[in-house]
Amino acid sequence: MIEVEGLYYSYSNDDNFAVKDVSFKVAEGEIFGFLGPSGAGKSTTQGILTGLLQLQKGNASVAGYDIKNISRKMFNKIGMSFEQSNVYSKMTAKENLSFYSKLFDVETRDPIELINLVGLGGKENIRAGEFSKGMKHRLTFARSMINNPSMWFLDEPTTGLDPAIAADIKDIIREHNNKGVTVFLTTHNMYIADELCDRVAFIINGEIKLIDSPKNLKLQYGKKMVDVEYAQDGNVKKETFSTILQKDKDLLNQTIADKEILTMHTKEATLEEIFIKVTGRGLA
Amino acid sequence: MKLLSSFKKELILASRGFYFYVELIFALVILAVLLFAIPQNFSGTSTEYLYFDLPQEGVEIFTNQILADDLDGESEMVEIEAGGKTFNAELIVTDESETYIVNSEEAVRMLAETHGNIGAVIELNENNQLHYKYYLQGYESTRLKNLISVLHNESTDILEERFNNQDVRPLSTGYEPLSDRENTIPPLVAFSGSLMGMFIMASYIFLDKKEGVIEAYAVTASSVWQYLMSKIFVVLLTSVVSGLIIIMPIMGFRINYGLSLLLLLTTGFFASSLGLLIASFYNNLTKAFGVIYLLLIIMMVPGIAYFIPGWGPFWIKIIPSYTMLQGFKEIILQNGDIVYSLITSAGFLAAGIVLFAITNIRFKKTLRV
Numbered sequence: 296m297i298e299v300e301g302l303y304y305s306y307s308n309d310d311n312f313a314v315k316d317v318s319f320k321v322a323e324g325e326i327f328g329f330l331g332p333s334g335a336g337k338s339t340t341q342g343i344l345t346g347l348l349q350l351q352k353g354n355a356s357v358a359g360y361d362i363k364n365i366s367r368k369m370f371n372k373i374g375m376s377f378e379q380s381n382v383y384s385k386m387t388a389k390e391n392l393s394f395y396s397k398l399f400d401v402e403t404r405d406p407i408e409l410i411n412l413v414g415l416g417g418k419e420n421i422r423a424g425e426f427s428k429g430m431k432h433r434l435t436f437a438r439s440m441i442n443n444p445s446m447w448f449l450d451e452p453t454t455g456l457d458p459a460i461a462a463d464i465k466d467i468i469r470e471h472n473n474k475g476v477t478v479f480l481t482t483h484n485m486y487i488a489d490e491l492c493d494r495v496a497f498i499i500n501g502e503i504k505l506i507d508s509p510k511n512l513k514l515q516y517g518k519k520m521v522d523v524e525y526a527q528d529g530n531v532k533k534e535t536f537s538t539i540l541q542k543d544k545d546l547l548n549q550t551i552a553d554k555e556i557l558t559m560h561t562k563e564a565t566l567e568e569i570f571i572k573v574t575g576r577g578l579a
Numbered sequence: 580m581k582l583l584s585s586f587k588k589e590l591i592l593a594s595r596g597f598y599f600y601v602e603l604i605f606a607l608v609i610l611a612v613l614l615f616a617i618p619q620n621f622s623g624t625s626t627e628y629l630y631f632d633l634p635q636e637g638v639e640i641f642t643n644q645i646l647a648d649d650l651d652g653e654s655e656m657v658e659i660e661a662g663g664k665t666f667n668a669e670l671i672v673t674d675e676s677e678t679y680i681v682n683s684e685e686a687v688r689m690l691a692e693t694h695g696n697i698g699a700v701i702e703l704n705e706n707n708q709l710h711y712k713y714y715l716q717g718y719e720s721t722r723l724k725n726l727i728s729v730l731h732n733e734s735t736d737i738l739e740e741r742f743n744n745q746d747v748r749p750l751s752t753g754y755e756p757l758s759d760r761e762n763t764i765p766p767l768v769a770f771s772g773s774l775m776g777m778f779i780m781a782s783y784i785f786l787d788k789k790e791g792v793i794e795a796y797a798v799t800a801s802s803v804w805q806y807l808m809s810k811i812f813v814v815l816l817t818s819v820v821s822g823l824i825i826i827m828p829i830m831g832f833r834i835n836y837g838l839s840l841l842l843l844l845t846t847g848f849f850a851s852s853l854g855l856l857i858a859s860f861y862n863n864l865t866k867a868f869g870v871i872y873l874l875l876i877i878m879m880v881p882g883i884a885y886f887i888p889g890w891g892p893f894w895i896k897i898i899p900s901y902t903m904l905q906g907f908k909e910i911i912l913q914n915g916d917i918v919y920s921l922i923t924s925a926g927f928l929a930a931g932i933v934l935f936a937i938t939n940i941r942f943k944k945t946l947r948v
Contacts, residue, residue, distance in 0.1 A: 385595040
């Protein structure tokens with residue numbers, strides 16, 4: 296769905312590259328996470344892929360369209376949710392979506408249905424200027440679905456949302472992905488990447504350091520240990536067992552059988568820990 | 580369809596915004612000024628104060644000469660105040676002047692000083708010849724001062740003979756001169772209708788940049804030119820409406836409205852394309868204000884030449900607003916030069932297209948400005 300090879304981009308048109316030799320592929324139906332701290336080159340790469348920035352060097356294609364010569368038809372297939380909400384504040388939620396629905400050559404979704412989907416039901420006739428930041432963000436997210444995109448670019452889709460709404464947004468993303476929509480997710484939020492992505496790319500200083508699935512990364516970088524807390528003689532005891540050594544495996548089984556288990560955790564690494572280990576920098 | 584949707588959206592936004600109404604209200608204010616403040620023709624009537632320090636016989640000769648031109652043939656005794664004093668005066672009103680004949684030189688001096696008009700004392704010198712003393716304001720032109728000198732150094736008979744022998748033949752009789760009120764229409768329409776579009780267009784773009792909606796538009800299947808053109812349509816609509824608000828009540832049905840609309844649309848297209856181009860270089864109105872202000876000032880300079888027919892250097896004629904003004908003038912003149920207006924319209928259309936094409940390229944490249 297996306298093919299990128301040797302991508303470079305410089306805002307100052309010199310050797311000060313915001314994106315350097317970036318190459319990756321995103322398969323159809325995949326959720327691909329682009330993970331990195333602010334200024335790493337995530338939005339620049341996404342900007343190039345969505346035609347907002349001109350391709351300077353390298354090759355890229357999105358949904359079968361060459362980014363060097365972007366056809367407006369490409370945008371019938373892609374949806375884009377921006378990190379910064381960008382809706383017409385003087386227009387109502389419904390007017391905003393109705394207007395954008397007329398800018399595509401394909402069948403579009405009912406604005407009211409989308410408004411309800413993102414939890415803004417009943418607010419369709421209120422001007423976006425009167426919305427809270429989170430509500431505007433949801434309207435921007437809803438707009439990105441108006442043309443039933445098969446390639447969906449999401450830039451920090453849960454930023455600024457409360458946990459309940461963020462969970463709804465993640466469900467919507469999963470639901471669309473289950474229907475075959477390919478998702479290019481740009482974020483610095485490791486949790487959403489961990490929960491949603493089939494594969495993630497770590498980008499820092501404009502360069503991709505690693506691409507793999509969260510599961511593989513955790514296996515590769517996590518400790519193969521289990522922490523167990525159990526009650527004994529009125530006290531809480533804690534022990535750590537290896538999940539590789541047979542002796543520890545037997546002891547773990549014995550403990551589970553004989554003791555009252557309070558908590559039990561595998562010692563897998565979080566994506567953030569892996570990111571720090573790989574890049575030497577945090578995601579904040 | 581996409582263009583129509585964008586136009587409809589722009590109309591909604593404009594109707595809920597500030598600038599849309601500013602232009603229309605501005606046009607209504609101009610109309611009110613034209614109808615109620617600016618006379619059909621500016622009056623050339625002057626006021627003057629005279630004192631004849633002459634024998635009674637001489638006073639009567641001068642007074643009767645002036646009285647001969649009085650509108651009703653009779654003078655009126657009035658009181659007139661100056662410097663806290665009240666003076667009796669004989670008022671004679673003619674087509675060209677209001678003359679107050681007073682009883683002392685002090686009255687002439689105080690009235691001239693207080694009311695800012697010319698005063699004169701006519702007396703006999705030691706040789707029993709007429710002597711004229713003028714109280715001027717100091718800002719009179721050298722031409723007027725020279726004229727006064729000539730009048731008193733040449734025999735009145737010789738002057739009259741020379742005036743009578745002058746043969747004045749109009750070279751063209753096809754033009755019906757415009758009234759002073761009508762004559763102010765071209766600059767007002769050009770500046771409020773067309774050039775204001777430049778400022779308003781830039782303002783619309785900066786509002787969109789502030790909200791980030793240009794980026795959202797750029798990832799739709801609609802082209803950037805449709806986005807820009809829909810804005811131009813709204814600006815053209817307000818330019819035409821505000822232009823007609825000024826023109827129609829003054830000119831009635833005496834002008835060719837087809838030509839007026841054509842010139843309003845083409846000059847509006849040019850000005851709004853220029854506004855778009857400026858907006859493509861900046862990301863807010865504050866940063867662009869200097870350039871917009873400078874351009875507006877440059878565009879206003881031909882307005883000075885318009886009201887001073889004797890002053891029209893070449894460089895003024897290459898400023899687009901000069902041609903704009905002349906184009907509007909030809910339209911409101913009876914038997915005006917239609918070809919000139921058509922060529923002007925074609926020129927602004929062509930220039931607008933070029934500016935729009937450049938702007939379109941700029942916006943494609945600078946969506947994230």
